[in-house]
Amino acid sequence: MITPEPLSAAAFAAFGDVIECGDRAKRIPINYGNTLRFHDLAELDVTGGNGRPLMSIFRSTPLPRPIDIKVMERHPLSSQAFYPLSGHPYLVAVAPAGVFDLTRVRVFLAGPTQGVNYAAGTWHHYSLALDAVSEFLVIDRGGPGDNCDEVTLEPSQWLRVDY
Template sequence: MKTPEAVLKPTLQLQRLTREAFAPFGDVIELEGARHFPINGGTTERYHDLARVDVADEGGRPLVNLFRAQPHALPLDIAMMERHPLGSQAFIPLTPCRYLIVVAPAGELDCTQMRGFWTDAWQGVNYAKGVWHHPLLALDRVSDFLVVDRGGDGRNCDEQTLPQPWRLVFAESVEIPA
């Protein structure tokens, strides 16, 4: 039985992350379907140009970081979003991990335009400059990510509290690969 709180809380349906569905918000970083070719005498396969790194505004420079995300339990409610108006931000899992993504178009935050996704164990994402997103939402266990984003002068992180929490729900019954 649903509690009165659950009935009144708006829900955001999560769908499988695909390049096509995520395109308005940035890039999906994955091997499947990527342009690739052999290098180094055929000993290595290069998967080429997987994301548009956009960090040059106001003299910015690329930063390479490691983020360690704490796991979240389901069901999950979100209450805030953030954006980086001066640069893109890419998250690439270092080991297979399940995580959720919540995004909204750049500009003024419009909760009715939020989209939610679940990843397979190896997909990364690159949020385009100015796209609203929720901070990392790892599932199951502590998860490490390689993060490429912007360093330099200028304010590059805006946070906004949502008018009310949103409950993340799966659009269909899914078994997220681990």
């Protein structure tokens, strides 16, 4: 059984960026002081191999608890950013880029105002909504080339997550 760890920029750095309007964000007042811009929150990498940025909304349904991690995916040609829109926490399961290593999977509990940007090649589970159907703003790559690899785990390898 895996217990998720709290999501923080330091703990997640090996996998990409945490997207949040926290103390680490550069703040720029704009629009005559009526808006505060939290600037350049993630290292988006979507243009390689003639790619272009895509903006989508994913609507994710929670899985029954405890959650069994049965599949992982990666995007070798680009990063993939998720930002929650529904005000609910969610889980982030990741493993380092390279050959998939089940023993290196880490699971984070993301708060309702924390997004993630998976670095190119980082293994991750698809969005794991908790508590309710949740929507995520997603920025990733469109264009030529195969940009999604999946690993399906054998039932004996499934990782059980509960919190």
